[in-house]
Amino acid sequence: MALKLTEIQLLENELWWGGAIHDGVRMPYGAADVEHDLRNLFENSGAPFLVSNRGRYIWQDRPFRFEFRDGTLSIDCEETVNLREGRPGTLKEAFREAAGRHFPAQGRTPDPLAITAPQYCTWMEMHYEPTQQKTMDYAREIIRQGFPPGVLIIDDNWMEDYGTWRFHPLRFPDPKQMTDALHDLGFKVMLWVCPYVSPDSQTGRQLEKKGLLVADEKGKTALRRWWNGCSAVLDYTFPESRAWFKGALDELAERYGIDGFKFDAGDPADDVNGDWVTGYRWKGTDVPNEDCAAYSLMGLHYPLSEYRASWKAGGAPLMQRLRDKPHSWGEDGIRALIPNSIAQGLVGFAFNCPDMVGGGWDGDLGGGAFDPELFVRYAQCSALFPMMQFSTAPWKALDQRLASYCLEAARLRERLGAELLSLADEAAREGTPILRAMAFEFPEAGLEFVKDQYMVGSSILAAPVLGKGETSREIAFPDGIWQGEDGSRVEGPIKLTVQAPLSRLPWYRREASSV
Missing domain, CATH: 2.60.40.1760 (glycosyl hydrolase (family 31))
Structure with missing residues (x-):
């Protein structure tokens, strides 16, 4: 056209x-x-x-x-x-x-534990070598360190092969015993999955014979190079392919008690220099990005479903995570969290999650790149987002004092859990963002360009520190009386510089009489 x-x-x-x-x-x-x-x-x-x-x-x-x-x-x-x-x-x-x-709200939220407690991903802790023993040790250490049990995400390589979604028997000898034990500790369990299929595996050959893989422009099985190899792609625009995928995931849920899945990849077919270029033949669509929209349909079957890539999924009860970011103080790192999350809410993705505290890029925290101060400020910035996810254990990466600041961020989330759940219920009914731009709540205040602070619902203002070495920051307070977590009381509208040592996440509640 x-x-x-x-x-x-x-x-x-x-x-x-x-x-x-x-x-x-x-x-x-x-x-x-x-x-x-x-x-x-x-x-x-x-x-x-x-x-x-x-x-x-x-x-x-x-x-x-x-x-x-x-x-x-x-x-x-x-x-x-x-x-x-x-x-x-x-x-x-x-x-x-x-x-x-x-994009009307669909009336459901993700499992409440994903909202009231932190999520813990094994990626940076175990990389491509997760095992049952490591997973159990990690869960027990989370609790021993005083962090609340939450959703535990077992990342890549728990399975036999890409597309063969069965626990690797040597790395996970008794998955049911593991998930039962994790549930007893108070965790919910998610598994990493992707739409890629190892083409030379038995699963790949079977799916090819059934016509469930994406074809290239010559009608042959297409191969896509991605961050971990070269694989065939399940045609998730095709109902029979989605049914096959759902069957494999349902087996995991029913047999082992898995609570949900981290649906990685699923990006629109191929982006080259910003131009849409694809030799794929999707059975269900020839419209750009609609393959990505079809991938999101898989997550609607489970109480916990995380996506990094989705299209037109506003109003759905899906956990929407920001793209992996480098360990950086810049607009590619911590300074992207608030404006990008505001954008998520404003396209209907209310149940949004910042990138993982502790990083998501393999090797990013090694050598001289690691900044303990940035780690703490990242945790504080994420603490009052609709969701919060750790990828690196604070007690391993930081000294005891700095790790305690991350623990306080996690406990703050736990203390405000009931309020966050109430906002999640509102989002499920009305689609309203949980994390909101200042201009969303205060349209006449001239705050459209304020992108380093945010509202949680209509009454909580969070203003994390986002600059290296900074121990104070300016906050734009809208009209009303604002009670700080430090006991301070501010009458707005006013711009005010507040003290924020590394131990402090400045946040304020608007007094009811001001609303």
Whole structure:
């Protein structure tokens, strides 16, 4: 289909959010020249959706290219652009109208433990060598160190082979005994999975004969090079392929008591230099990104399902994690967490999770790259997100004093668990983000460009420190009386510099009389 160009004049002081989540650091759009093609999701999630602080929004069925320049929003799309005027003209009202029409809340939350307690991933602890003994030792040490039991994610290489989703008998000799013991300790258990299939395995040969693998443009089984090799790809746009995958996962849930799955990969077919290039023949679609949308359907069957890559999954009870980030103080690292998570909420991904505390890049914390201060500030920044996930054990990476600051961040989450669950229930009913932009709650306060603090619901303001060596920070307090966790009391609206030593995560509750 040919692209159609539509030009929309921006209203006075109009700013926009949405599209590709990983681009959240450049949002809000409208004040500077920006362009992006939504066929490229930067190995994260997104939606064909833009929403403005002046009550307008755009939703398309297909990905589109957009550009903000000289007060004009230009959109190249294969469809007629659907620009709607929300009422009464705020970011919150436009979001609510769009969510109700295009990505309504599905009435369910992930398992509550994913929200009230931290999640613990084995990736940085065990890399490609998880075992039953290591997993049990890790779980017991979590508790011994005073951290609350939560969701434990057993990452890559617990299985026999890619696509052969059975526990490796040497590494995990008695999986049922393991999951029973973890449940007794108070944990829920997730397993890492992906849509890739080792082509020379018995499973790969069987799936090829059944026609359940993605084909290339010559009709042969396609091979995709990814971060851990070269594999065939299960055609998850095809109902029979999804049924096969679900059968394998259901067996794990029913036989061993597995509570859910970390659905890794699933990125839109192939992105090369930002251009959509694919030789794949998906049975269920020829529309860019719709393969990614089909992958998200798998997670709806389980109480715990985590995704890094998804498309048009707003309103679903899925755990949406930000893309892996380097151990960095910059906009590629800790400074991306808040703006990208704000973007997640504004496309309907309410149950969002920052990247893992302790890093997700293999080898990233080795040598001189590791910064203990950054580790602590990362934990504090994540503490009041809808979800929080550790990948590296603080007690191993840090000295006792610094590890105690991470423990306090985890315990804060536990103390506020009931409140976070209440917000999750609201998100399940209405689709409202849990983590919110300041402009979402305070549309008249001129806070659209405040991207280093956030609201949890409508009454808690969190303002983590995001700069190396900083022991204070400026906070923009909206109208109202704000009670600090340190006992301070602030009357807004005001910008105020507060003290924040490494031991402190500044957060404030708006007094009920101010609401």
